[in-house]
Amino acid sequence: QRQMLKAYLNKPTVNADGRAVGLYANIGKPEDAQAALEKGAEGIGLFRTEFLFMDRDSLPTEEEQMNAYRQVAALFAGKEVIIRTLDVGGDKEIDYLHMKKEENPFLGHRAIRYCLDNPETYMIQLRALLRAGADHKNIKIMLPLVTGLEEIRAAKAMLEKAKKELAAEGLPFDANAQVGVMIETPAASQIADLLAQEAAFFSIGTNDLTQYTLAVDRGNPDVASLYTHFHPAVLRSIANVIKAAKKAGITVGMCGEAAADPALIPLLLSWGLDEFSVSASAVLATRRTISLWSQQEADDVQAEAMNLSSVKGIQGYLASMIKK
Numbered sequence: 001q002r003q004m005l006k007a008y009l010n011k012p013t014v015n016a017d018g019r020a021v022g023l024y025a026n027i028g029k030p031e032d033a034q035a036a037l038e039k040g041a042e043g044i045g046l047f048r049t050e051f052l053f054m055d056r057d058s059l060p061t062e063e064e065q066m067n068a069y070r071q072v073a074a075l076f077a078g079k080e081v082i083i084r085t086l087d088v089g090g091d092k093e094i095d096y097l098h099m100k101k102e103e104n105p106f107l108g109h110r111a112i113r114y115c116l117d118n119p120e121t122y123m124i125q126l127r128a129l130l131r132a133g134a135d136h137k138n139i140k141i142m143l144p145l146v147t148g149l150e151e152i153r154a155a156k157a158m159l160e161k162a163k164k165e166l167a168a169e170g171l172p173f174d175a176n177a178q179v180g181v182m183i184e185t186p187a188a189s190q191i192a193d194l195l196a197q198e199a200a201f202f203s204i205g206t207n208d209l210t211q212y213t214l215a216v217d218r219g220n221p222d223v224a225s226l227y228t229h230f231h232p233a234v235l236r237s238i239a240n241v242i243k244a245a246k247k248a249g250i251t252v253g254m255c256g257e258a259a260a261d262p263a264l265i266p267l268l269l270s271w272g273l274d275e276f277s278v279s280a281s282a283v284l285a286t287r288r289t290i291s292l293w294s295q296q297e298a299d300d301v302q303a304e305a306m307n308l309s310s311v312k313g314i315q316g317y318l319a320s321m322i323k324k
């Protein structure tokens with residue numbers, strides 16, 4: 001199996017018709033970037049920056065953050081590096097931020113909400129991201145847990161302020177860094193057409209999108225059997241986002257675990273997902289799966305699956321269609 005996958009190492013990611021799609025990796029630490037490159041990732045589709053903030057007792061400085069982001073940008077020079085701004089709260093606690101105990105942390109003051117309300121913390125990260133892109137101009141900034149246009153506009157306003165500051169200080173930065181959003185709430189999925197007015201790209205976060213769409217805690221073993229991206233509500237949601245992105249002419253990727261699921265890949269190919277971002281260990285297997293599907297075959301399976309109405313039916317059908 002491993003030997004077979006090695007054949008896909010220095011190959012482009014194309015479907016059976018030769019159509020190219022992006023195949024990126026998710027990372028959590030700058031040190032993971034090397035392994036992602038060695039495993040054949042064509043870019044970084046999700047750099048979870050929380051790690052930088054965890055297991056320490058004070059906020060990482062602008063310099064520390066810039067160095068971490070720059071390290072990945074340099075390794076992936078000429079390729080895209082999508083860095084997600086701080087996704088705190090929910091299950092991710094950071095003591096020194098003194099976040100309040102909440103009744104419903106996953107519905108609470110987390111991610112972009114926390115950051116916009118704590119501009120002194122967020123500005124440090126935004127400045128570090130802009131500066132880290134100065135050399136290679138390959139960093140894209142991604143906002144987590146967006147539910148509305150206002151959040152994108154507020155974050156972009158802060159970025160403009162950061163650019164003004166950096167320019168006044170004479171520090172080099174990437175003035176054209178793109179700003180995209182994660183689509184991981186039902187609200188974002190439903191208004192994807194509106195969000196596309198302000199977002200340079202989308203990345204579908206199926207881990208949270210599944211949790212919020214189905215009202216099923218992604219970490220609770222007692223409801224784990226209900227947590228599935230094969231629910232027709234999740235599938236329709238994904239299809240809607242990809243369609244909205246296509247219509248608006250922006251790129252759309254997926255960085256949730258679902259992007260590496262061989263049973264789901266034909267649907268994603270049929271809908272026209274531009275970029276798959278998976279863990280480094282899943283890059284080669286995903287490249288292989290993509291290579292096995294022609295557009296026509298993917299379209300046929302997609303149509304058949306979307307005609308089914310139950311999770312069991314859809315999951316069973318898609319599992320039976322996985323190409324060995």
Ligand code: PEP
Nearest residue numbers: 184205206207208255256
């Ligand atoms: C997601 O929600 O799908 C995602 C990729 O982000 P995280 O798993 O870090 O919440």
Ligand code: MG
Nearest residue numbers: 184205207208
């Ligand atoms: Mg998420």
